[in-house]
Amino acid sequence: MTLEQLFATAQFRNASTPELVAHALREAILGGLYAPGQPLRQDTIAAALGLSKIPVREALRRLEAEGLVVLHPNRGAVVAPLVPQEAQEIAEIRIALETLALRLALPHLAPRDLRVATGILDDLDAENDVTRWGALNRDFHQTLYTPANRPQLLALISAQHRRFDRYMRVVLASMRHQVDSQAEHRALLEACRAGDEATAIAILERHIATAAALLAEHVRSDPTVVF
Amino acid sequence: MTLEQLFATAQFRNASTPELVAHALREAILGGLYAPGQPLRQDTIAAALGLSKIPVREALRRLEAEGLVVLHPNRGAVVAPLVPQEAQEIAEIRIALETLALRLALPHLAPRDLRVATGILDDLDAENDVTRWGALNRDFHQTLYTPANRPQLLALISAQHRRFDRYMRVVLASMRHQVDSQAEHRALLEACRAGDEATAIAILERHIATAAALLAEHVRSDPTVVF
DNA sequence: CTTGACAAAATCGTATACGATTATACAATT
DNA sequence: AATTGTATAATCGTATACGATTTTGTCAAG
CATH class of the missing domain: 1.10.10.10 (Winged helix-like DNA-binding domain superfamily/Winged helix DNA-binding domain)
Incomplete structure (x- = not known):
């Protein structure tokens, strides 16, 4: 393209x-x-x-x-150059913003939203291209947050998510993180379906923290990686 | 000017x-x-x-x-026009971001930071101009968050704080909110000095929520106010 | 081989000019 | 009186042109 x-x-x-x-x-x-x-x-x-x-x-x-x-x-x-330290900071910001969005959205999550989210997960399973994988991943998260009806918050999350994905792209190019990530996605979706806020928030936090840790691990294992 | x-x-x-x-x-x-x-x-x-x-x-x-x-x-x-609904959303975002920043900063808050913050509070007591009051208020908060050493987070907070202050400006022009706000500021500073994270976070949350509530009250009491 | 000086090329930054779009005023029409 | 149409003015959007700055290439001196 x-x-x-x-x-x-x-x-x-x-x-x-x-x-x-x-x-x-x-x-x-x-x-x-x-x-x-x-x-x-x-x-x-x-x-x-x-x-x-x-x-x-x-x-x-x-x-x-x-x-x-x-x-x-x-x-x-x-x-903008990629400085892994910055990605760690973005992950912290994402956790703060996305857990807020999810908490606000949960009471308004409709069956239709869950269906859409499920469909995106299926697409994610079938997707191999890293770029489209990133876009679908963002779509999945946005779908869960949209019912919060917080346009400013969602715009902030989008921007931070995009920046974070630039780092994940590098990690995904060498590791196969999708499987674990998808398991977390499905667990998150299940908690949302059940209306279990505490569990959903906990999964989301771990989901983002895991991605950040994976990135840190990647840097540690191969410090020569040019980001 | x-x-x-x-x-x-x-x-x-x-x-x-x-x-x-x-x-x-x-x-x-x-x-x-x-x-x-x-x-x-x-x-x-x-x-x-x-x-x-x-x-x-x-x-x-x-x-x-x-x-x-x-x-x-x-x-x-x-x-940008002022839509009070938007201010409520910004307050939520500020709480999420600023409590994160404060938590990260607290372990690194040095006596010097506390002295600087105290000085800003004294300046705030003496300040009558609404605009400079807003700037000093932002400085006070930034002083507490800076030791977190999170430049991205601080930049986001600054931007949201600035947007929020445009609303507060209207409220302050008619009410005398400074006194209460200053009491909250001093209580926050005291909790920080004591290293009491739970209390400091709780005060900060209430501090921002109170400002947002004051704004909502102001709108309710006089719906004709042109924002 | 490295360093410094300088000229040439590449690139940026923006003032100017002008076509395109929108807002305003006012006359014509219903 | 309200509405529509049209001319005019105000404003926007950007292509062009050109000075300013930075980068690159060259060569001589150390």
């Missing part, structure tokens, strides 16, 4: 050009099309999309705020 | 022009110089700062990501 294709694919209603560019770059970074630390040349991107630098620059500002891009004055933008 | 003055005052190292513009606009919005919903004309701002629209547009994108500005495609930017 090239940047041009991502740009052409992205069409929301009411989306401005810089938003579309931001979307394309976001997907490109999450999909691994651009490596961490890689420079994002304004002219190159603009030319690829048939635009001038100006909407591209605005998109980069947006992505900077999301933590996917780092801007260096007069030296341009680079894909 | 005019926008020009805020722009001239703002000088960080390594700050690009759009960042300086964003800083000035941020302070202007927080300081009430621009009312909620007010249009932010690119030409006007650019002319006032002696710039073209381009760096101004980039600053607006940044502020959009922070939730202080809303961009409408082809219709420009407005100061």
